[in-house]
Amino acid sequence: MLSITPEILQQELSPVQYEAALAVDGPMLILAGAGSGKTRTIAYKIAHLISYHNVEARRIAAVTFTNKAAKEMKDRIAKILEYPQIRLDWMGTFHSLSVKILRVCLENSNVTETLKWKYTKNFSIYDDDDQKKLLKLIAVPKEGDLANAGRIKKIAGAISYWKNRGVSPEEALEESVFEDQKILASYYDEYQVLLMNSNAMDFDDLLLRSADILRKVPSVAEQFSEHFKYIFVDEYQDTNDAQYILLKLLLSNNNKNITVVGDDDQSIYGWRGANLNIIRNFHRDFAPVKIVKLEENYRSSSNIVKAAGSVIANNKRPKEMEKKVFSNQEKGSLIHIKQVADDYTEANTLATKIFSLGVENYSQTAVFYRNNAQSRLIEAGLNKLRIPNIIIGGTRFWDRMEVKDVLAYMHLLVNPKDNGALLRIVNVPPRGLGKKTIETLQQNAEQSGTSLWDALPSVPKLEPFAKMMNSFLQEPSESIVFLTKKIIEDTKYNEYLEKDDPATADDRKANLDEMLRGIEDFCEENPGATLELFLQDISLLTSADRRNESSVNFVTLMTLHSAKGLEFDSVHIAGCDEGILPSKAYEAEYSPEEKKEKLEEERRLFYVGLTRAKKHLFLYTSQARFWRGEQKSFSPTSFIEEMDASTIYFDRLATQSNPFTISINPPHFAKAKTREKTQVYEIDEYSQVEPRLVGKFAAHNKYGEGKIVGQSGSGENTQVEILFTDGSKRKFVLKFANLRFI
Numbered sequence: 157m158l159s160i161t162p163e164i165l166q167q168e169l170s171p172v173q174y175e176a177a178l179a180v181d182g183p184m185l186i187l188a189g190a191g192s193g194k195t196r197t198i199a200y201k202i203a204h205l206i207s208y209h210n211v212e213a214r215r216i217a218a219v220t221f222t223n224k225a226a227k228e229m230k231d232r233i234a235k236i237l238e239y240p241q242i243r244l245d246w247m248g249t250f251h252s253l254s255v256k257i258l259r260v261c262l263e264n265s266n267v268t269e270t271l272k273w274k275y276t277k278n279f280s281i282y283d284d285d286d287q288k289k290l291l292k293l294i295a296v297p298k299e300g301d302l303a304n305a306g307r308i309k310k311i312a313g314a315i316s317y318w319k320n321r322g323v324s325p326e327e328a329l330e331e332s333v334f335e336d337q338k339i340l341a342s343y344y345d346e347y348q349v350l351l352m353n354s355n356a357m358d359f360d361d362l363l364l365r366s367a368d369i370l371r372k373v374p375s376v377a378e379q380f381s382e383h384f385k386y387i388f389v390d391e392y393q394d395t396n397d398a399q400y401i402l403l404k405l406l407l408s409n410n411n412k413n414i415t416v417v418g419d420d421d422q423s424i425y426g427w428r429g430a431n432l433n434i435i436r437n438f439h440r441d442f443a444p445v446k447i448v449k450l451e452e453n454y455r456s457s458s459n460i461v462k463a464a465g466s467v468i469a470n471n472k473r474p475k476e477m478e479k480k481v482f483s484n485q486e487k488g489s490l491i492h493i494k495q496v497a498d499d500y501t502e503a504n505t506l507a508t509k510i511f512s513l514g515v516e517n518y519s520q521t522a523v524f525y526r527n528n529a530q531s532r533l534i535e536a537g538l539n540k541l542r543i544p545n546i547i548i549g550g551t552r553f554w555d556r557m558e559v560k561d562v563l564a565y566m567h568l569l570v571n572p573k574d575n576g577a578l579l580r581i582v583n584v585p586p587r588g589l590g591k592k593t594i595e596t597l598q599q600n601a602e603q604s605g606t607s608l609w610d611a612l613p614s615v616p617k618l619e620p621f622a623k624m625m626n627s628f629l630q631e632p633s634e635s636i637v638f639l640t641k642k643i644i645e646d647t648k649y650n651e652y653l654e655k656d657d658p659a660t661a662d663d664r665k666a667n668l669d670e671m672l673r674g675i676e677d678f679c680e681e682n683p684g685a686t687l688e689l690f691l692q693d694i695s696l697l698t699s700a701d702r703r704n705e706s707s708v709n710f711v712t713l714m715t716l717h718s719a720k721g722l723e724f725d726s727v728h729i730a731g732c733d734e735g736i737l738p739s740k741a742y743e744a745e746y747s748p749e750e751k752k753e754k755l756e757e758e759r760r761l762f763y764v765g766l767t768r769a770k771k772h773l774f775l776y777t778s779q780a781r782f783w784r785g786e787q788k789s790f791s792p793t794s795f796i797e798e799m800d801a802s803t804i805y806f807d808r809l810a811t812q813s814n815p816f817t818i819s820i821n822p823p824h825f826a827k828a829k830t831r832e833k834t835q836v837y838e839i840d841e842y843s844q845v846e847p848r849l850v851g852k853f854a855a856h857n858k859y860g861e862g863k864i865v866g867q868s869g870s871g872e873n874t875q876v877e878i879l880f881t882d883g884s885k886r887k888f889v890l891k892f893a894n895l896r897f898i
Contacts (some may be wrong), residue, residue: 324363
């Protein structure tokens with residue numbers, strides 16, 4: 157192992173980074189501006205602790221914002237130390253560290269007896285879908301049809317809000333004033349009982365339950381606080397109350413060796429419980445605190461940094477938190493702000509710009525937007541030009557129905573009390589079980605006070621299911637891959653997919669093949685891994701851990717909230733309109749002070765978007781768009797006015813006439829030479845003139861090649877009729893057709 161001496165720190169880090177890495181004792185707040193090399197600084201500080209100060213890696217707890225960030229940090233530290241075998245077991249998200257605390261503590265019968273818990277160390281971790289299904293079991297009998305998707309979402313949101321504040325069901329009931337709040341609090345109480353009976357916890361519970369153990373069993377808290385000699389927390393500005401409570405419990409009065417890293421200018425998760433005051437009060441909570449400010453941005457051009465800085469300067473910050481982020485990079489190109497007539501033009505203009513910059517730049521290009529609803533037109537615009545793209549924040553691979561079905565079998569093997577898993581698969585694939593059989597099982601379990609699994613013998617029709625599940629119990633020598641294959645084969649799941657929907661069966665079977673490959677990858681990376689460890693790893697993955705995992709050259713689409721922690725050469729931000737960014741939501745029934753706080757968070761969100769760009773930044777604002785169910789007029793966001801005028805080029809729409817382009821013959825993976833041959837037709841949207849397409853040839857993904865023999869309508873309603881090589885004629889609305897002109 158290489159020893160990271162102070163001399164090496166000085167050689168590898170900037171003077172201010174060196175200052176942060178060298179001081180190892182006592183509380184430290186590292187205020188790290190965007191792109192300021194905070195990950196490098198933390199990695200070297202931890203490597204310095206391990207190799208120079210001989211601190212055991214297992215006695216360092218390091219909290220990251222995502223699991224992906226934890227892996228990258230581990231890899232970086234191993235590389236710095238030139239020691240791949242380094243074991244940083246307590247590095248991960250708040251949730252993954254909480255799971256480890258819970259697994260360890262729930263093996264101790266004294267803990268469960270003290271707390272009167274039914275939990276075992278093999279508890280399941282429920283995701284949003286599992287949570288909603290459980291809440292339906294509670295709400296539907298009481299509210300009937302009123303317990304629709306929106307109502308369930310509201311119930312789940314209220315429960316999560318209470319949990320993020322560390323509020324118990326009893327406390328929630330006490331603080332509830334209105335009748336509906338009291339109903340939600342009662343649902344919270346019932347929900348917690350059902351979770352415990354299923355030996356399951358949701359994401360928020362992982363924090364709450366681990367904090368409960370540390371608070372109510374002081375001897376356990378003392379052991380953990382003595383074990384951890386140093387604690388690091390990244391992205392500290394996004395900490396919520398429950399996480400803060402857990403953190404305080406892990407620190408003893410004698411040990412204040414805590415380093416937190418964050419940037420209050422990038423606090424954008426207040427809507428889901430993040431408390432900005434936690435980072436702003438750190439220097440008081442842990443006084444005396446050493447504050448180090450990383451202000452040089454190594455990521456972005458100086459124009460981008462200057463523009464972003466001029467915007468965020470409009471937020472009011474405590475004096476201790478003030479910093480002036482700067483860049484010594486090249487000045488770079490001006491930020492291009494493009495005003496267009498409407499949202500369709502915005503999508504087409506944005507796509508044309510990305511197309512013109514070349515296929516070789518797709519993987520380093522991102523499109524951000526404030527709301528998920530904006531993605532549809534943008535995706536369509538990119539697809540028209542055959543620009544491959546991926547939307548981050550959609551359905552996770554591990555959340556796809558067929559994948560979750562197979563995972564449910566595994567969950568039940570690990571945790572037989574998991575009633576949610578059992579109900580999901582007891583009749584999937586169909587086993588001829590009627591509703592009455594399932595109801596009988598539930599009634600028998602309730603009457604005997606047992607889990608559904610324990611009640612299976614009381615229902616003869618379920619004997620084959622129980623027998624099959626027992627056949628899946630692993631031999632010690634069996635791999636997880638073998639078990640997965642056995643589940644898919646013995647349940648005849650592929651045959652079920654073919655009968656369920658022949659049109660999608662191949663794609664869904666391909667997902668199961670990809671699942672097997674993913675499990676193989678996991679086993680290779682984690683030799684000797686158990687089924688429990690695999691399921692835990694999958695459960696703790698979040699959308700924040702996802703990006704394009706493929707080598708294909710994709711453009712990345714995501715909301716501004718999902719963009720946190722990422723960087724791209726080129727960034728396009730759509731919908732830079734007043735009322736969208738900033739959102740009008742902050743104008744709801746809030747006090748003037750609350751409205752100010754909401755506006756400042758929207759400004760921070762805009763700042764985060766700007767600072768993801770390394771070289772090129774494009775902003776789009778539209779005069780009109782279809783929004784919240786109706787056509788509305790918009791003006792450019794006030795945030796644009798706050799940008800330093802010397803850093804931007806604002807291409808305003810001079811008149812109501814709005815030229816836009818339709819590209820003919822956009823190849824799937826165009827080379828520069830091919831792009832030069834692309835025909836571009838200028839169309840005035842308001843004169844409704846379309847290029848004459850009759851006589852041209854086009855290819856359709858499903859129907860093959862054909863010749864356009866008819867054209868009717870104009871503007872949005874343009875239709876074409878195509879004679880395909882098989883002799884069939886088909887009509888398409890040009891706007892929606894998946895056509896490639898040849």
